[in-house]
Amino acid sequence: MNKNHSRVIICREGYGMKQGRDQKKLIGILGICLMILISGALPGKGFSSGLSYGYSGEEDSLLTVGIESSTGNFNPFYYPQGADGDVVDLVFQRLVRRDFEGNWTGDAAEEWEISEDGKIITVTLREGLTFSDGEAVTAEDVVFSYRVISDPSYAGGHNTYARKLEGYQSYREGDTEDFPGVRAIDDGTVEFRFQQGGGENLESVGFYIVPKHEYQEFYRYNDTARLREKRSEPLGSGPYTLENLIMGEYVYLTGNPHYYNEETYAIEEIIMQLIEENTEIDDLTQGNVDLINGQSEIRNIKIAKGEDGIAHNKYYNDSQGLYFFNHENGATQDPAVRKALRHAMDLEELMEHHFEGYGTVPAHFFGENADIADEEGxxxxxxxxxxxxxxxxxxxxxxxxxxxxGYREKDGEVLTLRIIGSTHSDIIETLSPLWDRDWANALGIEIDNAYGGMNAIMEDLIYDADANVDVWNVVFLELSLDPFAPLGAVEGYFHSSNIGTNRGNISRYQNEALDELIEKARETEDLEEEKAYYVEIAEILQEEDAYAPVYTPEYYDLYTEKLTDFKTNSHFTWTRALETARLSGEDINRDGNGGEEEEGVPWRTASYGVIALFLLFKWKNRR
Known part of the structure; x- marks a missing residue:
């Protein structure tokens, strides 16, 4: 939707005007038309749909963000990813967040204290915090939020914030309604108790603060069904409030007048405008939207980078495409087979032709954005x-x-690989011919491909893993890796204690030395010692070809240069960057007229209206 266009008034014969009607009515109608025309000629932006956003008309107050979809689900407990999650992030606060550099900073928290053993984190709320309805934010709201995501009936994906808390398992399994893991000391102080100490515990303190007074009527213990239905009327203490939602068109947010920090979030209004995937770059370059975030489509990135007036922020995504080898079944149990397969992967060709250089081939499991990735080892x-x-x-x-x-054979067994891939991943179309060319034809390996949806794959690899050990040898997956919790990912996917149904060690890899290093890294409080353990862990996984990394893609946030002081990266997304961002008020040249963009109805049109009205009066007076 173009924000910069004219309001158009269409007058047809027979519509609103009948011969013989009182001429004063005609004058009144023309007067109204004239006022609308003049208002359209004034500086400001109109909207072609005629929908009312409540837009202020201030050039430097409105940011338009292009989005591809929105379900309208802004429930902080159940929101999906994407644009709906961005709305939640703008409306709700967390106790703590990470800044651009990845350091912890207080959001709703004024300060926090961690006990010597790392098992207790005590958080003090900022004074005077209120939700957008004016009600005070208290520790009870924090407790309520964590009770919901720990509830036995809770089926959302955010209970990871609570799993490390004391008493979580008993509360989650319905054995007790007592949850000692989080409690209110007083209105302004909340205490988190953990099962174990550890540097990653502060991550668990970062769930959204949901107002108990607004959401509690929809919830009772072991019954979150009604709560799940509260979707499109979020109420939080964050910097913005939801003003309007038109499904299939836009989401409109305005600044929260009760937000505690008036020195931040200078952009007062946000329109998250639905745009078509095949026209999104045109919408950006023509000025219909100011920002498209998380762009990975290479063609679009190239076009945008070649346009004047378009800026970008580039960063590696926190994901990694990789192969897991089955260490308990078939030929991939053999280290020689795993090593040979890795030498028969032309990853540079993949990077050049599929990604056109917009990515990298990682050599470790920690993710390109993890601090440990910079270590020399x-x-x-x-x-x-x-x-x-x-x-x-x-x-x-x-x-x-x-x-x-022509097939490889050992002790009468043909070297066969049953490869599983997701039909939802477009890169499979690129990888599959490489399997045929390099593994099947060049090496003489019999290939048996199996494709399916992610739900079916997860059923085989995790939810019913023990029963399906013998149905696969290699699986290609795209994993999201937390750059601030690298140990958690390694432990989840490679520690031997996580082998089995409903556990994360998909490849069923076992190595006592690796287990010991993981445990030492978790126990130490010496950062340099911990980093040394990470290096050893990475070396073992590499030497044993425990898995095979394939790629990490580059992402781009593309935006017009009117958006300034706008810094983003993989964890500091556009919703966080708005804390310091500004709109300059200088638009890009949208229509090739040298930057002198017509806004609203030109004054010439308004002048014609004035002349017409003057002549009408003259004619009436003569009558």
Whole structure:
């Protein structure tokens, strides 16, 4: 939707005017038309849909963000990802957040104190905090929020914030209604108690603060059904409030007058405008929207980078595409097979042709944005080179020789790979021919591909893992990795205690030395010692070819240059960047007229209206 266009008044014969009607009415109608025309000629922006946003007309007050979809679900307990999550992030506060550099900073929290053993975090709220309805924010609201996400009936995805808290398991399983993990000391102080100490516990303090007085009528213990239906009327203490929602068109937010910090969030109004995926870059370059965030479509990135007046922020996404090998079934149990497969992966070709250089091939499991990625020992890690002759040599040395049919065979067993991939991932279309070319044709491996939806894949690999060990050898997945909790990811996916149904060690990898390093890294309070453990962990996973990293993509936030002081990265998203961002009021050249953009109805049109009205009066007076 173009924010910069004229209001158009159409007068048709027979519509609103009948011959013989009192001429005063005609004058009145023309007068109204004239006022509308003049108002359209004044500086400011109109909207072609004719919908009322309540927009102030201030050039430097409105930010328009292009989005592809919104479900209208702004429930902080159940919101989906994407634009709906962005609305939640603008409306609700957390106790703590990370700043641009990744350091913890207080949001609703004035300060916090961590006990010596790391098991207790006591948080003091800022004084005078209120929700957008004027009600005070208290520790009881925090307790309420955590009780909901820990409830036995809760089926949302945010209970990860509560899993480490004392008493969580008993409360979650319905054994007791007592939840000692979080409690209000007084109105302004809340205490979190954890099962174990650890540097990552502060992450658990960061769920949204939901007003008990607004949401409690929809909830009772072990019954969150009604709460789930409270979707489109969020009420929080964050910097913005939801003003209007038109499904399929836009979400409109305005500044929260009760927000505690008047020195931040200078942009007063936000329109999250639905746009078509195939026209989103046109919408940006023509000025219909000011910002498109999280763009990974390479064609769009290239176009935007070549346009005057368009700026961008570039960062690696916190995801990683990779292969997990099955360490308990079939040929991938053999280290020689895993090593050979990695030498038969042309990842540089993949990066050049599929990603066109907009990404990287990682050499470790921690993610490109993790602090540990900068350590010298991590930086020195290298992936195996693409070398088909080397791969053949490794297989032959491992006892895998070509049979008369051209397949690798060992002890009468043909080297067969059953590969699982998601039909939801477009990169599978690129990877599949490479499996045929390099693994099947070049190495003589029998390939059996199986594709399915992510739900079916998760059923095989996690939810019913023990019963499906023998149905796969290699799986390609795209994982999201928390750069601030690298140990949690390694422990979840590679510690032997996490092998089995409903556990995270998908590859069923076991290594006592790795387990010991993970446990030492969790127990130490010495940061340098912890980093040293991470380096050793990465080296073991690399040496044993426990898995195979494939890619990490680059993401771009694209925006017009009128948006200034706007810094984003993988964890500091556009909703956080608005804290310091400004709108300059200088628009890009949208229509090739040298930047002198017509806003509203031109004065010439308004002048014609004045002349017409004057002549009408003259004619009436003569009558």
């Amino acid at each position: 991590i930086q020195s890690l290298k992936n195996p080179s693409y070398d088909l002759e080397k791969a053949k040599e490794i297989l032959a040395e491992g006892g895998w020789h070509l049979n008369d049919d």
